[in-house]
Amino acid sequence: MRKLVLIALPLLMxxxxxxxPDTAGIGTDPMTQGDNYQDYLKVNNPELxxxxxxxxVKSRKTNEFxxxxxxxxxxxxxxxxxxxxxxWYDADGFVIEPGKTPWKAIALHGQQNLTLRAMAxxxxxxxxSLYVREVPKEVYKxxx
Amino acid sequence: xxxLTLSMISIGLLLTLGACSNxxxxxxxxxxxxxxxxxxxxxxxxxxxxxxxxDSLIASAAVDELVKDGRPVMYVERIKNKTSEHIDxxxxxxxxxxxxxxxxxxxxxxxxxxxxxxxxxxFQNDGGLVxxxxxxxxxxxxxxxxxxxxxxxxxxxxxxxxxxxxxxFTMRLMDLESGIVEWADETEIRKTKEKQGWSW
Numbered sequence: 001m002r003k004l005v006l007i008a009l010p011l012l013m014x015x016x017x018x019x020x021p022d023t024a025g026i027g028t029d030p031m032t033q034g035d036n037y038q039d040y041l042k043v044n045n046p047e048l049x050x051x052x053x054x055x056x057v058k059s060r061k062t063n064e065f066x067x068x069x070x071x072x073x074x075x076x077x078x079x080x081x082x083x084x085x086x087x088w089y090d091a092d093g094f095v096i097e098p099g100k101t102p103w104k105a106i107a108l109h110g111q112q113n114l115t116l117r118a119m120a121x122x123x124x125x126x127x128x129s130l131y132v133r134e135v136p137k138e139v140y141k142x143x144x
Numbered sequence: 145x146x147x148l149t150l151s152m153i154s155i156g157l158l159l160t161l162g163a164c165s166n167x168x169x170x171x172x173x174x175x176x177x178x179x180x181x182x183x184x185x186x187x188x189x190x191x192x193x194x195x196x197x198x199d200s201l202i203a204s205a206a207v208d209e210l211v212k213d214g215r216p217v218m219y220v221e222r223i224k225n226k227t228s229e230h231i232d233x234x235x236x237x238x239x240x241x242x243x244x245x246x247x248x249x250x251x252x253x254x255x256x257x258x259x260x261x262x263x264x265x266x267f268q269n270d271g272g273l274v275x276x277x278x279x280x281x282x283x284x285x286x287x288x289x290x291x292x293x294x295x296x297x298x299x300x301x302x303x304x305x306x307x308x309x310x311x312x313f314t315m316r317l318m319d320l321e322s323g324i325v326e327w328a329d330e331t332e333i334r335k336t337k338e339k340q341g342w343s344w
Contacts, residue, residue: 119203121247
């Protein structure tokens with residue numbers, strides 16, 4: 001028993017120190033207005049994919065700007081701290097303003113159905129995609 | 145043999161602890177990533193406010209009316225900071241005006257550079273060095289038709305286990321000629337910090 005504890009303890013400690021947050025998530029591939037969203041869904045993190053579903057995607061032009069409405073459904077009972085990012089593309093598939101669309105934080109409560117809404121930053125946007133992943137929890141280890 | 149096993153395990157334990165020791169490392173991160181270092185106003189809050197206000201302004205029916213006859217000229221009043229924190233509100237103003245300008249719907253005049261512009265025009269017109277036919281004339285600038293202004297306020301609450309901060313950002317667009325507020329919107333942010341027990 002003592003041996004088991006002595007072996008298990010360092011292993012646990014190693015796991016505790018080495019656990020890096022999983023930054024993969026779920027999302028959609030670039031899609032345009034009128035596309036069937038189910039053909040574009042992708043799950044890079046099967047663990048998150050079990051707890052989170054994209055259940056509807058709509059888009060329209062508002063004042064010449066592409067506007068997207070996306071339904072996110074939690075199939076989990078606890079609150080999930082997530083972040084999402086929209087990407088915008090022109091008709092040729094080039095990314096618009098790369099690295100300038102912020103990740104937005106959301107708290108998705110147990111079994112909640114939440115609508116995410118976003119607007120393209122410029123007019124010549126033809127396609128969009130979305131990515132959702134978990135917010136890594138901050139661990140306060142350092143005092144400096 | 146037993147002693148050897150125990151000492152091997154002890155060495156292993158020490159090595160494991162050594163690997164986990166508090167070492168500071170520097171790395172480049174994603175500037176757009178959600179930041180949760182502490183409760184104070186951060187980059188994620190600034191980006192959320194700027195994006196939501198710009199999206200709302202562009203999508204509003206009132207603004208659709210305003211931009212029918214061309215791109216209206218606006219100026220952004222400094223955002224009033226009513227929170228207890230020191231927040232660089234000029235940074236919020238800059239982000240919002242840059243996004244609006246890049247949307248192609250509006251044009252801006254920059255009130256923060258009036259002194260520099262005056263100095264340059266004085267140099268061109270009165271300095272004697274610039275060809276008078278090529279000097280930019282006084283009195284030719286365009287005046288702003290609309291003023292964009294806002295407030296940032298907060299409510300902070302805490303007890304021994306939990307701290308909570310709530311930010312509210314309100315923004316309005318006023319027609320400078322008539323004084324009518326053509327558009328207004330607000331966005332809210334809630335951040336909570338809780339004590340957590342041991343977890344792996």
